[in-house]
Amino acid sequence: MKFVLIAALGALVAMPALAQQLPQRKPGLWETKSKGSEGETIAKQCVGAGTDQSIVGGLASGACSKMLVTKTATGYAVETECAVGQIKASGSSVITGDFQTSVRTEGTTKISGMPGQSGPVERKLVVEATRLGECAPGQKPGDIIMPDGKVISMPSPKPAP
8 A cells, every 4th residue: 555655646746737737856866755644655766757747647547537736826736536446536735845856745635435445535645755866877767666675667758759
């Protein structure tokens, strides 16, 4: 489940919308701290040009009926409604930061239809991402380095037309 939270970070940080698009994070190695009711997870990700867009495209392709990003005075507000099979999730987030050195996301998601779940569950999550520097030799954009050192390789971003 913790990996899902990390993947959600990618979606929240890079969520595209019809009228407004979030800035992309500066390429390099980013550390992500996710804090919620299930505890804290820390992971690192090598970010390259298009990494954020690729993650969102993979997560949202056909699964989300609503993806709305609105520019605010202090950052961005994001609203989503997604479904995968019987699982439905709706969420709202506030995103702040300069996208060059840091990004902070505070969000609430309501999830229903999870196996073994008696009713809808609301989860609050705070994600703080900080750029640490350049990616290490051998790391490729999209690689997520878990706390135990395991590397999860995300699909490579598609080149821009």
